[in-house]
Amino acid sequence: MEHLNDASHPLQHESRRDDLVDRIATVRDGETTTVERLEGTLARIEAVDGALNAFHEVLSDDARRHAASIDRQLAEGRDPGPLAGAIVAVKDNLCTTEGRTTCSSRMLEHYRSPFEATVVERLRTAGATIIGKTNLDEFAMGSSSENCAWGPVRNPHGVDRVPGGSSGGSAAAVAADLADVALGSDTGGSIRQPAAFCGCVGFKPTYGRISRYGLVAFGSSLDQIGPIARSVRDASLLYEVMAGVDPNDATTSDLPVEPPLADGPIDLRGLRVGVPREHVSDRNHPGVTASFGATLDTLRSAGATIIDVDLPLTHHGISTYYVIAPAEASSNLARYDGIRYGHRAEARPGEGLEELYARTRGEGFGAEVRRRIMLGTYVLSAGYYDAYYTRALKVRRLIKQELDQVLSQCDVLLGPTTPSPAFRLDADLDPVSMYLNDVYTVNANIAGIPAISIPGGLAEDDGEALPTGLHLQAPAFAEPMLLRTAAAIEALVSG
Ligand code: GLN
DSSP states (O other), X not given: OGGGGSTTSGGGSXXXXXXXXXXXXXXXXXXXXXXXXXXXXXXXXXXXXXXXXOEEEEOHHHHHHHHHHHHHHHHTTOOOOTTTTXXXXXXXXXXXXXXXXXXXXXXXXXXXXXXXXXXXXXXXXXXXXXXXXXXXXXXXXXXXXXXXXXXXXXXXXXXXXXXXXSSHHHHHHHHTTSSSEXXXXXXXXXXXXXXXXXXXXXXXXXXXXXXXXXXXXXXXXXXXXXXXXSSHHHHHHHHHHHBSOBTTXXXXXXXXXXXXXXXXXXXXXXXXXXXXXXXXXXXXXXXXXXXXXXXXXXXXXXXXXXXXXXXXXXXXXXXXXXXXXXXXXXXXXXGOSSSSSSOOOOOOTTOOHHHHHHHHHHHHSOHHHHHHHHHHHHHTSTTTIIIIIIHHXXXXXXXXXXXXXXXXXXXXXXXXXXXXXXXXXXXXXXXXXXXXXXXXXXXXXXXXXXXXXXXXXXXXXXXXXXXXEEEEEOSTTOHHHHHHHHHHHHHHHHO
């Protein structure tokens, strides 16, 4: 991976000065072509992805055809759409008609989707070239991209570190410049935590803002799709293309989608930034505490009003999530029985259907997915339903009320995205320590509100300087406020 230390490698540059918006402008201006950009990206994948394992499948042929057609349209003076020239990677739990959709599971090793996810269709229609499918924790369950059927993903900022998860392949691809931007999914933090670990922007919109049609379901009441990008304006552009009502997803809102950055970054003077006391706890890594403190100082000098707020239910988020998400997952994953869907174990003579199901699911699912299915089945079982599932739904309501109440006292909430920077692949965290990675991100899913992680400066860990994330949350459907604030803070922190 020495070439990542080469001064000419994109990681060594201020990547936010060379984002998707800048890059597609060079294609429109005729300085370069989509095909040329695609070939450069394919060559980088060839050079570094053996070490990173960010991609499951690179769709070179389809991407080449698509890129050529974009260039042809531009040459003929036609408008191929706002994403003409863009090279986009897609998490491998989003259905594409090209290539396979595996969810990093042996269960879906050979699955080819007969239809395309709404988001992918909207990106293509807007002119984007899809370069490939990115690696993830199996069925999006994890925080390290180690629960993968075909090997873990590595962090471009240090290849012995995890990229976070579950959208670790997407974050690593963007960080190593193997795509201009990538799609992830976020059920409890899976866009924002890997974005924080890899020094990218990761944006989870309000529940219902972006269609989930064609996203392989994990926790249906929590899942949202969003971009992992090089800048807030890139994330906003992708959001604008993907958001809006979809007849194929009944939970999508028909509120109009406004261009979120139409009025530019927000004026930080007088902006009320709520900092939850529970998010700046002394349990955070010292490097995270230091870089977050420096951000607050910068914000104060820029004229923002920092308000200390209390979110006493913060730490109940993880327990609530680990009842609701596995409950929904156990139901969503019931379809993979090897008969209707998925891998099927070799039938043995005299074996009954029950045994065949059991062996099929035992072979097809990895350990973490099996753990979630057992958790979910347990909390939904007759004797425990009220004690666990119903109670978790009540706590969910309280968490939502608490966030709504606090967000009525300030414009946005700000805290670190994660308690620590990227940990080592060999850290071998037990499940509960792994789950605690999402302690600051998970409540946005529980409450359905929009949240974004932007780069927050470096943290020193074991002699290495690693990215950290700043986490911003806003009320439901307040994407313009959230993104305008994120853009202002991004300019301040990187400037
Ligand atoms: N890390 C969390 C989990 O393992 C969240 C995953 C996600 O957002 N998809 O479930």
